[in-house]
Amino acid sequence: MPRLPRLRAAALTATAVLLSTVLAGCGGDGAEGEDLTRQELSWQACPTPDDAQGGGDAPSPLPGGGEWQCATMKAPLDWDDPKGDTIDLELIRARASGDKSERIGSLIFNFGGPGASGVKTLPGFGDGFDALRTRYDLVSFDPRGVGRSNPVLCENDQQLDAHFQQDATPDDAGERTRLLDSTREFNDACEENSEKILPHVRTTDAARDLDLMRQVLGDRELHYFGFSYGTELGGVYAHLFPQRVGRVVFDAVVDPTRNPEQGSLGQAEGFQLALDNYAEDCVSKSGGCPVGDSPRNVKDRIATLLKDLDRKPIPGVFPRELTQTAATNGIVQALYSQDLWQYLTEGLQQAYDGDGSILLLLSDTMNGRSENGEYDNSTAAHTAISCADAKPRYDAAHVERKLPEFRAASPLFGDSLAWGMTGCTDWAVAGAADHPDVSAPGSAPILVVGNTGDPATPYEGARKMVDALGKGVGVELTYRGQGHGAYDSENKCVQDAVNGYLLDGKVPPTGTVCS
Numbered sequence: 001m002p003r004l005p006r007l008r009a010a011a012l013t014a015t016a017v018l019l020s021t022v023l024a025g026c027g028g029d030g031a032e033g034e035d036l037t038r039q040e041l042s043w044q045a046c047p048t049p050d051d052a053q054g055g056g057d058a059p060s061p062l063p064g065g066g067e068w069q070c071a072t073m074k075a076p077l078d079w080d081d082p083k084g085d086t087i088d089l090e091l092i093r094a095r096a097s098g099d100k101s102e103r104i105g106s107l108i109f110n111f112g113g114p115g116a117s118g119v120k121t122l123p124g125f126g127d128g129f130d131a132l133r134t135r136y137d138l139v140s141f142d143p144r145g146v147g148r149s150n151p152v153l154c155e156n157d158q159q160l161d162a163h164f165q166q167d168a169t170p171d172d173a174g175e176r177t178r179l180l181d182s183t184r185e186f187n188d189a190c191e192e193n194s195e196k197i198l199p200h201v202r203t204t205d206a207a208r209d210l211d212l213m214r215q216v217l218g219d220r221e222l223h224y225f226g227f228s229y230g231t232e233l234g235g236v237y238a239h240l241f242p243q244r245v246g247r248v249v250f251d252a253v254v255d256p257t258r259n260p261e262q263g264s265l266g267q268a269e270g271f272q273l274a275l276d277n278y279a280e281d282c283v284s285k286s287g288g289c290p291v292g293d294s295p296r297n298v299k300d301r302i303a304t305l306l307k308d309l310d311r312k313p314i315p316g317v318f319p320r321e322l323t324q325t326a327a328t329n330g331i332v333q334a335l336y337s338q339d340l341w342q343y344l345t346e347g348l349q350q351a352y353d354g355d356g357s358i359l360l361l362l363s364d365t366m367n368g369r370s371e372n373g374e375y376d377n378s379t380a381a382h383t384a385i386s387c388a389d390a391k392p393r394y395d396a397a398h399v400e401r402k403l404p405e406f407r408a409a410s411p412l413f414g415d416s417l418a419w420g421m422t423g424c425t426d427w428a429v430a431g432a433a434d435h436p437d438v439s440a441p442g443s444a445p446i447l448v449v450g451n452t453g454d455p456a457t458p459y460e461g462a463r464k465m466v467d468a469l470g471k472g473v474g475v476e477l478t479y480r481g482q483g484h485g486a487y488d489s490e491n492k493c494v495q496d497a498v499n500g501y502l503l504d505g506k507v508p509p510t511g512t513v514c515s
Contacts (some may be wrong), residue, residue, distance in 0.1 A: 034083070037215040041071035046092060049120045052151040053142070054368060054376035059123035062094055063130060068123055069093050073216055075144070077200055079208045087197070089209060090148035091141045092119040098134035105219040105246075107136035107502065108210065110143070112228030112252070114203070115381035117147035128488060131499050136223065143233075144209060145194075145201035146381040152197060154190040154380040157373055161320070164367050167310070168325040169415040176396060179419065184426045190380060191428040198429050201381070202388045203436060207237040211244065221246030221444075223502070227485055228252040228457055234446070235438030235465060238473070242443040247502050251449045252485035255461030256438045256468045260390045260424075261402070264417045265409055266458050272410035274335040274455035275299060277482055281338075282345060291348045302331065303412060305351055314356045317364075322356025328416055330362035335455050338482040387424035391431035394421040438465065443473045445507050447498065451489075453482035466510075475507055480515035 046068045048058045059068040070092050077085040096103045111121045118140030122129075129138055142149040155163060163182055170176035191198065210233070214222045223246040226234035231250035238245050258266060279298035282289035292298030306324050313321035322330075334344035340362075347358030368376040399418050406414035424431065440446075446469060450462025459478075466474030479486035479494050486494045493514030500506040 036074055036076070036082075036086070036212060039074055039216055041073060041091070041216060043069040043071045043093065046070035046119070049117070050148060051374055052153070052377040053117040053120045053147040054378075055370055055372075055374060056120070059092075063127040064097065066095065066097075069095070070119065073141075073213060075209050075212055077197075079200075079205055087144060087150045087200075088148075089141055089144060089213075090119050091139060091213070092122055093140075094122075094133060094138045096133055096135060096137050097130070102135050103137075104135045104503075105137070105221075105223055106139045106214075106217045107132055107223045107225060108213065108217075109138065109140040110224075110226045110230030110233050111140070112226075112230045113146070113378060113382050114143070114229045114233075114385040115146055115378035116229075117142050117376070117378070119147055125488070131495075132225075132502055135503050137217075139213075139217065141209075141213065143201075143206045143381075143385075145197055145384055146377065150197050151194075151377040152190060152201065152380040152384040153193045153377060154186055154383075157375055159185075159189070160367070160369070160375050160379070161373070164326065164329075164363070164369075165320070165323055166325065167323070168328070168419055169310075170419065171310070180396060180422060180425075183422055187383070187423075187426045187428070190384060194380070194384070195428070198384055198388065201385050202432050203233055203236050203385065204240070204432070206233055206385075207240050210237050211241050214244065219246070220244075222248070224248045225502070226250050227487075229254060231448075231457075231465065232256060232436055232438075235440070235469065236436050238440035238443045238446060238469065239436075239438050242440040245440065245443040245446065247505065248444070249447045249449065249487075249498050249502060250462075250465065251487050251498075252454055252457045253448055253450055253462040253465045254457050255464045256436050257464050258461075259392055259434045260386075261392065261394065261421060264421055265406060266461070267456060268406050268410035268414045268417045270455040270458040271332060271335055271413045273458075274453065274482070275302075275331075275412060277453055278335060278341050278344065281341065289345075291345055291352070299412070301352070302348065305348070306412070309356075314351065314354050316356040316360035320360065322351065322360045325416070326363040327351065327356065327359050328413065329366045330359035332413065332455075333362040333366040336484045383423060383427075384429075387427040387431060388429050389432055389436070390424065391434050393425050393427075393431070395425055396422065438468045439470050440473050441470050443469070445475050445501075446473055447477060447501050447507070448474045449477045449479060449486045449494065449498065451479045451481050451483065451486045453480075454484055456484045475510045476512075477508055478511075478513045480513065486514075 049056050073089045074086045076082040077087050119142050122140040145152040166182045167175050170179050232254040279295035309324040313323045316322035334340040368378040406418040448462050448466050450459045452459045466476045497508040
């Protein structure tokens, strides 16, 4: 688990579909003096997703009729040289379904990662945002470096298969050398194949793209719904453009005060909590838990499985095997959503019987690998954006000093998250800062939704975001639930509060709790 994405929203939908089935270059020269805010978008029927977006079918028709539309927006490659070269950013929209006189504008979504394709993810939510579509055009996009938006490209599919089979928790000097060499080879491939875009994929660049998008779409203010890393992007936007913030919601909130080491340690604690909750839920079922007779036994058996896989992998999806690294990734993927816990149980049952196929499929989803063996560019984009954003660089000696702390936070996930800190060590572009600046004095209220059972963006991050946004800006709402995020849990209290703000401008009382 060398690079753990903060959110794989598209992957959560794809996981359920896949497992239910199994069980059942840059844009060119900018025109001299061109004002990109005046460009007109040519909206057309959306094509099928390309390889960098993850492939698959073109978006299905909208609920109640109508079609998804896609367009390409030009943005400066380098925001410090806005009249220079441009890049293409891919957008998708669903037109507002309600009366035109009630339309507020466009509501722009970012589903996190960093590295998730918004163009592919937004249609995957089906009718999940239908209430919001009554007054907004629903819009998402592939951020720069992602999907169709000048994607960062690194290793090919065969190289990525080998990369993800690499032992991510080295036990001796030889394994440590192989892990660090694999990371260095991946990073070198990114530089070789994507050198021009790498310096220009920082979150501050994406935030400026958002403001250009707002203007091109014809909105006076930015109305925005950000999930996971999308909350960090939204916070950076609010810092840069506080007077242009409209109705904005953050869900599954990144702690903006943490550096990468602190963030990884927080995720170790978060995924350990999610595993604890899964184990307790499993043994509480009336029919019993097929993977353990007590919460302690459930976790002990998983730990034993991972140790056994470190010594000897088992058959996965032919011809690949389930390694310790792949099994850990598969377990993590299932802990992102309570809806996936059933697949975790079935995957563990199979693995205990010597069949690693379900856990390997879960791991594939985490890594952006399709059934046909092709990878999207989410890992490459996640690495490029994270390394361009974060200044700290951690070497093997630092990781080894920190291993006891990570193991205390999570006996199961601590090692892999600690070693994941070396992912940016040999990166070609210097990182921008220790952590993002999201202070936004003068901004309109931003609704900040934290989930007490969130493994990937622990609940405490919501309060830290509220504090960092500044007095009178952040409005905290707590959801006492499980999984990554709150809105798509379909909890009525959460959805009523979010919809009430986005549709009617009703700010819920700060400190509201939903359960």
